Amino acid sequence: MDRNRRRKFGQNFLNNQAIIDAIAGDLPVKPGDTVLEVGPGHGALTQSMLARGVKLTSVEIDSECIKFLKFKIKDPNFTLVHANFMDFDLEAWLKENPGAWIVGNLPYNMATPILMKMLPHSHMSKGIMAMVQYEPAKRLCAVPGNKNFGHLTVMLQSYASAYFLRKVEPKNFTPIPKVMSATIMIEGIPLDNRRQIKDGFFEFLTQSFSQKRKKLYNSLEKSYPKSKVKDALEKLKINEDIRAEAMTTDQFFDLYDLVGFPGKL
Numbered sequence: 329m330d331r332n333r334r335r336k337f338g339q340n341f342l343n344n345q346a347i348i349d350a351i352a353g354d355l356p357v358k359p360g361d362t363v364l365e366v367g368p369g370h371g372a373l374t375q376s377m378l379a380r381g382v383k384l385t386s387v388e389i390d391s392e393c394i395k396f397l398k399f400k401i402k403d404p405n406f407t408l409v410h411a412n413f414m415d416f417d418l419e420a421w422l423k424e425n426p427g428a429w430i431v432g433n434l435p436y437n438m439a440t441p442i443l444m445k446m447l448p449h450s451h452m453s454k455g456i457m458a459m460v461q462y463e464p465a466k467r468l469c470a471v472p473g474n475k476n477f478g479h480l481t482v483m484l485q486s487y488a489s490a491y492f493l494r495k496v497e498p499k500n501f502t503p504i505p506k507v508m509s510a511t512i513m514i515e516g517i518p519l520d521n522r523r524q525i526k527d528g529f530f531e532f533l534t535q536s537f538s539q540k541r542k543k544l545y546n547s548l549e550k551s552y553p554k555s556k557v558k559d560a561l562e563k564l565k566i567n568e569d570i571r572a573e574a575m576t577t578d579q580f581f582d583l584y585d586l587v588g589f590p591g592k593l
Contacts, residue, residue, distance in 0.1 A: 340501040340509075342372040342433065347500045351511055352376035354493050355429060355457050362425045364453075366413050366432030366442060371397050373433060378403050382429075385421070387413050413442060422452040433459040436505070440464070440480070443514075447487040450516030456488075457513050462495060465510035477573045478540070479533040485577040486525055488516045523581045528589045533580060535590075536572045543569050551590030560586035 342348050352373060357363060359381030368374040368386040370393065377384055378401070385407040388394055394410045401408075409416070422428060430453050434442050439460045446456055460468070468484050469492045470476035484490055493511040498504045532551075539547045545557040545568065558568045564582050566575075575583075 340433075340436070340503060340505045341369045342496075342500060343502045344500040345372075347496060348372045348376050350494070351457075351459070351496070352380065354511060354513070355431060355455075357382050357429060361454075362428040364418075364421065364425070364428055364430045366430065367435060368397060368408075369393055369433065371400055373431065374401065374406070377431070378406055381405070383407075385409060385425075387411055387416050389413065414438075414445060418445065419449050419452070422449055426452065427454050429454050430456040431458070432456075436461055436507075443468075444483070447484060447514070447516075450488045450514060451519050451522070453516060455513055455515050457493070457511060459496065459509055459511045462508035462510045465492060465512050468514075469512055472576050473574055475573065479530075479537040482533050482577050482580055483530055484514070486523065486529075486581075488514045490514045523578070526584065526589070529581075529584050532584055532590065536575075536580070540571065540573055542571070544572050544575070547572060548587075548590075552587055556587055557583075 342351075355363075355377075357377075357380055361382045363377055363382045363384050365374060365377065365384060365386040368388050369390075374384065374386055374397070383405045386397070387409045388397065389410075389412045391410070394408065397408055430446060432442070439458070443458065443460075450456055464480070466476045467478055467480050469490045470478070470481045490512050493513055496509040496511065498506070498508065501509070535551060536544060536547055545552075545554045545561070548557050560583055561568045561570065563586060564579065566579060566583075
C-alpha cells in the first residue's frame with residue numbers, strides 16, 4: 329500500500345485473524361441479517377462477517393482497495409460500493425434496509441466526521457460497532473464526572489448511547505499505528521425519545537467544555553452574561569459553581585432551553 333495513499337485515507341489494516349474474528353463476534357448478528365460496513369480496506373473484517381452468513385454492503389473510497397476486494401471476495405451476499413462515505417446516502421440506504429447493523433474500522437483522521445454523519449440516523453439501525461482510537465473511545469463512552477466526559481460525549485448522547493467493547497493493540501495492525509485502538513457499540517435513541525437539537529446547541533457544548541477547569545458560567549462568558557447562566561442553573565436546581573464535566577446531557581439540553589441561542593459563538 330502506497331504510503332501517501334495510506335496517509336490520505338488514514339488506513340491501518342487488521343492483520344491478526346483471532347482479533348478479527350473476535351471483533352466480528354462482538355456484533356450480535358445472525359445469518360440473513362443486513363450489515364453496512366464503512367471502509368472495508370483489504371477485507372479482513374469483511375470476510376469474517378460474511379462467514380457468519382450476513383448480507384453485507386461495504387462502502388470504500390480507495391480505488392486500490394476496490395480492485396483488491398473485487399478480486400478477493402466472490403460472495404453472492406457481498407455488495408461493494410465505490411464511494412466516499414461522507415457522500416453516501418446513509419438515510420436512503422437505511423430506509424431500504426431497515427434494522428441493519430453498521431460496522432467500521434474507521435480511519436483515524438475521519439472518525440469523528442463519520443460518526444457525526446451516522447449518529448442522526450442511528451435510530452434506524454440495530455446498532456453501530458465502530459473501531460476508533462482508544463482515547464476518543466473513552467470520551468465517547470464517558471459518564472458525567474469522569475475526566476473524559478466532554479462535548480463529544482454529549483453530542484453522541486444527544487442521539488444515542490455508547491459502551492466500550494474491547495481494546496485492540498497496535499501490533500494487530502499493518503502498518504503498526506502509534507496509538508491504541510478500541511471498539512465501541514452505539515445504540516440509537518428512538519426518535520420519539522430524543523431531545524430536540526436546536527440551532528447552536530453543539531456550538532454551545534463546545535464552548536461549555538472549552539475551559540474544563542473553569543466553572544461553567546466562566547466558560548460561557550464570551551456568549552452569555554454570567555448572571556444569565558447562574559439564574560438558569562438556579563431555576564434547574566443545579567449548583568451555580570458546577571463545571572461542564574459534571575453536567576448530564578439532559579441538563580445541557582435544559583440549560584440551553586433557558587439561555588437560548590447565543591450571540592457570539
